[in-house]
Amino acid sequence: MSSPLSRRGFLTAAGGVAAASALAACTAGGSSSSNSGSSGGSGGSGDGGSVELSFLSFETPNLTAAYWDAALARASAKVPGVKIKKLVCPSADRTAYVKQLDASGQMPDIMPAITIAGFAQAGKLAAFTPDELTDFVFPTSNSVVGKIYQLPYNTQVVPLVYYNKAMFAKAGVAAEPKTYADFLAACAKLKTAGINPIVVGGGGSDTWADMYPLTATVATDVYKTNPNWLGDRVAGKVKFSDPLFIKAVQKIVDLVKSGYIDPAGLSRSYADDEQAFRDGKGAMYPMGSWFPSSADNKPPAFEVGVFPWPTDDGSLVVPCYTGGGLSVSSKAANVELAKKWAVAFETDKTNLDAIVKSDGAIIALKDYTPPTGIGPVYTASLAIYQQGLKSGTVTNAFSQENGDQALLPGLADKAATGVQDLISGKKTAAQFADFLDSEWSKAAQ
DSSP: OOSSSSGGGGOOOOOHHHHHHHHHHHHHHTEEEESSSSSOOTTSSSTTTTTEEEEEOOOSSSOHHHHHHHHHHHHHHTTTTEEEEEEESHHHHHHHHHHHHHTTTTOOSEEEEEOOTTTTTTTBBOOGGGGGTTTTTTTTTTTBBBOOOOOOEEEESOOEEEHHHHHHHTTOOSSSBBBHHHHHHHHHHHHTTTTOOBOOOOTOOGGGGHHHHHHHHHHIIITTTTTHHHHHHHTTTTOOTTTHHHHHHHHHHHHTTTBBGGGGGGOHHHHHHHHHHHTOOSSSEEETTTHHHHHHSSOSSOOOEEEEOOOOTOOOOOEEEEEOOOEEEEOOOOOOHHHHHHHHHHHHHHHHHHHHHHOOEEEETTTTTOOOTTTHHHHHHHHHHHHHHHTEEEOOOOTTHHHHHHOTTTTHHHHHHHHHHHHTTOOOOHHHHHHHHHEEEEEHH
């Protein structure tokens, strides 16, 4: 199982008791150090010694303690005068944990892939300058009032459609769908052949995993028409109940009514969702571009193909999230040195190659070339992203946004819960849209 930096699985609320009991371990016994320069005292200015900066890591099956230790050491070697104290987040929800630490005056100096909303507006984070962002493809991604508080180093296409080539062949689907009509025709052939067309999940705490068909249709039907649509929603110029958004939602309702999405899949966790696809329980798997790290490193018994979710007219739309990088506390012991170290961490070629190999990252840095030996599913996914860049058809990915053009805090989780009701038949498209508008009003109070 991969570990995408943007997915809502990392934003699941941690149990209060467990997180509180882990607080001391994370800030003390759970740390290790990576030293560069002389071994002066911590918290100093760096003049004639070293400044200690705390770094909040998070461990997954792909991003192990050894991965973090090696990556921290490489960055520190490039920035003399920094001593890194590694902290380990005790839960999947880094943002909630950083809030806990901040409340007790222990906010880490450097933090990866947190939700910056709230922190930035409250002056908790240091802004990166344009000069510090010159190497990045999307230097203004996730801006807050024109300022960048998180390095935009990693792009994830959310979603792509991964598919079982053997099932397509068995059902007589001769080519990857180019238009939405082609897509529906492929679903019909698969169903006729006794094959479940689309695998979904969303069980337990992984409700976010049900979002990707809707994320796709919002990109193809809403953001294709108005790339700034969610920004307009923030400004109160549009509503979810407007016809444009309801049209995107109705496509999901119709897929369910046609039997192309099986509501029983909503009981699956994210891991079970992936396993269901690998076990041949469905032909298509809408998922983020982190899936290739699993498909290439441990290939299933069938050949995996990939295509972008089709638009009505067959033109390309590539919904993406770009961010996932480091943020720096405005109260860091040495803010300028912390930002310099953060940029060094996110631009180190060996660090980038390591996360590409282990986690399928698409690096959003100019002139970056992936390492050799990357698998075919990653290569095909990357090609779709690069085609979107070339054609200028990269859009935001609904529910994944960060910065000014983002759902209000808590709305992404509400949307995922609403999609469960949509797929299970408890809500119509119009009711789902009204639900989001209602929840938006509550969150804005």
